[in-house]
């Protein structure tokens with residue numbers, strides 16, 4: 563097991579955004595996370611990456627309790643993430659963004675950071691855009707860059723927040739192909755996505771969240787056939 567979230571709770575004022583959430587993710591597994599808008603999915607990522615502190619509960623990574631670690635420390639232990647709204651350094655080139663991320667992600671020399679950046683350019687099909695200003699790219703390439711920046715920190719666990727959102731069918735398929743390559747190399751992934759067919763094509767298991775609570779967890783087929791999920795999430799009567 564690579565990640566364990568145990569009894570995680572988070573409240574904003576009167577709103578209990580994460581309610582006693584527990585789950586595990588195995589090494590090499592892809593866990594898809596589904597849930598209606600405002601269900602608490604991004605908050606769960608923030609609790610895992612350390613961007614937001616838990617009110618109570620624990621997060622374990624590779625057997626170690628990382629609950630008290632700050633975001634950059636969690637990144638250096640091997641947790642990389644993308645954000646729902648990409649925010650690269652817009653005036654820097656794609657390549658410079660990746661070198662910066664590689665340096666941030668660990669104690670690597672400049673030479674190693676360049677090597678990592680070059681490898682990530684290949685993986686994410688961004689090589690033709692290496693010298694382009696990050697702020698001037700299409701949505702697909704901005705999404706790729708968001709993925710690439712997370713990869714450049716060399717994560718063992720990759721948190722992807724709606725990476726396919728807003729893309730056309732064709733573009734989403736291209737991105738899924740890239741994610742399949744990343745998965746095949748053994749990277750463990752948690753992927754929040756509203757584009758269900760994209761998620762289904764790669765997830766080993768699904769976790770469905772509603773009002774900050776776990777509604778269902780299991781194989782994609784079991785979860786999508788779960789009457790509660792169909793009723794609450796898809797608005798379908800069982």
Ligand SMILES: Nc1ncnc2c1ncn2[C@@H]1O[C@H](COP(=O)(O)OP(=O)(O)OP(=O)(O)O)[C@@H](O)[C@H]1O
Pocket residue numbers: 574577579597598599600601602603604605606
């Ligand atoms: N910093 C904050 N302060 C107050 N409320 C917050 C904060 N962050 C999130 N919330 C609230 O917590 C709830 C869950 O938000 P969150 O972004 O985790 O949901 P989500 O499932 O990711 O939604 P979406 O699918 O729309 O991205 C929402 O009602 C949101 O308004």
